[in-house]
Amino acid sequence: MAHVLVFAESRGGAPRKVALETMTAARTLADAAGGEVHAILAGPPGIGAHAASLGEYGADRVLLIEHEALSRYDAESLTATVAARAGDGAYRAVVCTASAQGRDLAPRVAAALGAPIASDVVSVELDGDVLRVRHPAYTGKLVATLAVRGSPVVVSVRPNAFSAHAAPKAGTVEALALAADPGASRAKVVEMVEGARDRLDLADAPVVVSGGRGLRAPENFALLEELAAAFGGTAAVGATRAVTDDGWRPHSDQIGQTGRLVSPDLYIAIGISGAIQHVAGMRTSRTIVAINKDKDAPIFKIADYGIVGDALEVVPALTSEIRSARGTG
Amino acid sequence: MKIAVCIKRAPDMEQRFKVAPSGTAVDEAGLKFDMSDFDGYAVEVALRLTEKAGDGEVVAVSLGPDNVQETIRKAMSMGVARGVQLKVDTVPMDALAIAQALAAELRDGGYDLIMFGKHALDSSNGAVGPMVAQLLGLPCVTACSRLEIANGTGTARRELEGAAEMVGFPLPAVLTIDEGIARPRLPALKGIMAAKKKPLEVKPAALGDVRVTVEAMKLPAERPPGRIIGEGAGAVPELVRLLQSEAKVL
Ligand SMILES: Cc1cc2nc3c(=O)[nH]c(=O)nc-3n(C[C@H](O)[C@H](O)[C@H](O)COP(=O)(O)OP(=O)(O)OC[C@H]3O[C@@H](n4cnc5c(N)ncnc54)[C@H](O)[C@@H]3O)c2cc1C
Numbered sequence: 001m002a003h004v005l006v007f008a009e010s011r012g013g014a015p016r017k018v019a020l021e022t023m024t025a026a027r028t029l030a031d032a033a034g035g036e037v038h039a040i041l042a043g044p045p046g047i048g049a050h051a052a053s054l055g056e057y058g059a060d061r062v063l064l065i066e067h068e069a070l071s072r073y074d075a076e077s078l079t080a081t082v083a084a085r086a087g088d089g090a091y092r093a094v095v096c097t098a099s100a101q102g103r104d105l106a107p108r109v110a111a112a113l114g115a116p117i118a119s120d121v122v123s124v125e126l127d128g129d130v131l132r133v134r135h136p137a138y139t140g141k142l143v144a145t146l147a148v149r150g151s152p153v154v155v156s157v158r159p160n161a162f163s164a165h166a167a168p169k170a171g172t173v174e175a176l177a178l179a180a181d182p183g184a185s186r187a188k189v190v191e192m193v194e195g196a197r198d199r200l201d202l203a204d205a206p207v208v209v210s211g212g213r214g215l216r217a218p219e220n221f222a223l224l225e226e227l228a229a230a231f232g233g234t235a236a237v238g239a240t241r242a243v244t245d246d247g248w249r250p251h252s253d254q255i256g257q258t259g260r261l262v263s264p265d266l267y268i269a270i271g272i273s274g275a276i277q278h279v280a281g282m283r284t285s286r287t288i289v290a291i292n293k294d295k296d297a298p299i300f301k302i303a304d305y306g307i308v309g310d311a312l313e314v315v316p317a318l319t320s321e322i323r324s325a326r327g328t329g
Numbered sequence: 330m331k332i333a334v335c336i337k338r339a340p341d342m343e344q345r346f347k348v349a350p351s352g353t354a355v356d357e358a359g360l361k362f363d364m365s366d367f368d369g370y371a372v373e374v375a376l377r378l379t380e381k382a383g384d385g386e387v388v389a390v391s392l393g394p395d396n397v398q399e400t401i402r403k404a405m406s407m408g409v410a411r412g413v414q415l416k417v418d419t420v421p422m423d424a425l426a427i428a429q430a431l432a433a434e435l436r437d438g439g440y441d442l443i444m445f446g447k448h449a450l451d452s453s454n455g456a457v458g459p460m461v462a463q464l465l466g467l468p469c470v471t472a473c474s475r476l477e478i479a480n481g482t483g484t485a486r487r488e489l490e491g492a493a494e495m496v497g498f499p500l501p502a503v504l505t506i507d508e509g510i511a512r513p514r515l516p517a518l519k520g521i522m523a524a525k526k527k528p529l530e531v532k533p534a535a536l537g538d539v540r541v542t543v544e545a546m547k548l549p550a551e552r553p554p555g556r557i558i559g560e561g562a563g564a565v566p567e568l569v570r571l572l573q574s575e576a577k578v579l
């Protein structure tokens with residue numbers, strides 16, 4: 001009853017960084033339950049080459065599923081497989097990532113198991129029969145402490161809430177068969193629309209450079225791309241809804257209540273007023289910098305460091321200063 | 330085309346929240362409530378689909394105490410034909426318990442599509458929709474940002490982190506709806522008048538066991554007050570110094 005099953009999310013034939021963070025949460029639970037972490041790694045043939053990294057981050061066993069059809073996410077066959085494994089009586093909890101994929105998979109698995117779910121949690125603690133989690137509710141305006149009873153329970157872990165820790169375990173690789181034929185899945189991914197390949201995802205980026213309407217024109221986002229580049233591959237570019245609504249940036253770059261939630265080490269808000277719906281998506285960032293020409297802009301209330309000024313003048317100066325500070329110029 | 334939309338009553342997020350004296354809930358005194366954001370998009374999408382098909386019916390289902398009738402009337406004022414209230418005294422935080430009650434209501438409804446919001450603003454779970462799909466054994470696409478339905482099949486787009494996927498599915502199906510897909514219409518006076526006379530059925534909810542409970546509800550830790558360190562490009566060297574030596578993020 002005491003093991004923890006993790007779904008280690010992958011894309012493009014390799015585990016995502018968030019999968020390793022999720023391992024940290026799973027390890028916490030397994031250690032408290034006195035059990036092992038079993039990580040499911042599912043993907044196209046060849047993904048097994050990455051199994052060792054899961055062992056390094058705390059998997060006692062890696063349950064490997066290699067199948068041609070899994071070069072894309074296949075919700076139905078994976079639900080059946082994770083639920084079949086999780087329901088065999090050996091597991092106290094099933095842990096997924098609260099990403100686009102994990103938010104899709106975790107509730108299906110929970111319903112298939114008849115298990116309760118705690119979604120999008122930022123902490124986990126096992127206390128006897130109770131799994132206690134903290135979950136940002138009301139779009140992050142409140143934090144709920146939830147008690148979840150029953151076994152197994154399903155948990156999805158918010159990206160960036162846990163850090164990936166090396167915690168070497170055996171990582172013994174075992175093949176796991178799909179419990180359902182992906183060919184029989186009714187809903188199927190028929191096409192992947194890839195974002196720019198070399199771009200770091202917003203959720204994975206330690207630095208987020210984000211722009212609002214104060215940038216005045218879509219072409220001025222080039223200044224933000226340059227600033228992001230000065231961080232040497234550790235920064236991603238985000239935007240406000242004002243900007244994505246006008247089509248200056250894709251909707252997938254929108255940060256806020258109805259967009260992405262990010263929690264980087266450094267968030268640089270440029271020409272952003274700081275509307276509460278935007279702040280809901282970034283207020284848990286470790287350090288916030290704001291550049292705005294209006295000294296009364298609400299963003300300055302939550303920015304650790306603010307500069308009052310014209311973005312078009314301040315950003316290039318910041319880019320060159322970051323370049324020399326990091327030796328990337 | 331027969332479509333059910335599950336709608337939740339939730340507070341407007343533009344308000345200041347306080348914790349109730351119990352310490353386990355939001356203080357609802359003085360708060361304004363409306364249909365949860367994403368559910369409004371789902372209603373709009375459902376209405377457009379039936380309008381385009383030229384026949385069919387959209388039904389709104391809400392689980393909650395009697396105040397959800399107001400939310401159902403709002404959906405009706407947008408054009409929804411009828412409503413069902415699954416009555417409970419309090420709406421639990423347990424997504425499966427809610428999903429079981431909704432699934433019991435929807436199972437034999439003969440719906441071509443059952444729609445949900447991507448997540449409810451209050452619970453912020455995004456779990457009830459895919460759970461209902463699983464309980465009913467229906468195909469499901471979550472967080473649809475675009476949708477096309479033709480000849481008994483559909484294609485939906487879902488945004489992923491830094492990518493997107495197109496998902497094909499047969500009807501009947503369950504969909505959860507992301508924002509941006511179709512801006513919800515504002516109810517016109519005529520719609521508001523008509524809504525008052527539309528049928529609203531009230532039934533007891535077959536709520537599942539509640540195993541997820543709120544032990545504490547807290548405001549998040551306040552950020553320390555912000556400070557402005559200077560003006561214009563001249564302040565940049567000081568900013569970078571602070572990021573290095575004080576914030577230690579460079
Ligand atoms: C239900 C709902 C959901 C929403 N969800 C989101 C969401 O998820 N994400 C989101 O971002 N928004 C969201 N919004 C919109 C939000 O309310 C704001 O309208 C939006 O965030 C404003 O974007 P902005 O800061 O870019 O633009 P503005 O509010 O127009 O601010 C522009 C800022 O730029 C400054 N500026 C102008 N020129 C310059 C210059 N040359 N240099 C420096 N600064 C300059 C101005 O002083 C101003 O502060 C939502 C709104 C609603 C109602």
Ligand SMILES: Nc1ncnc2c1ncn2[C@@H]1O[C@H](COP(=O)(O)O)[C@@H](O)[C@H]1O
Pocket residue numbers: 335336337338365367368390391392393420424427444445446447448449450452453454455456457458
């Ligand atoms: N009490 C409820 N009544 C009707 N629909 C609900 C209820 N709770 C959740 N839903 C639906 O399920 C979606 C997801 O809710 P949640 O899983 O709580 O984030 C919502 O957007 C609604 O469409």
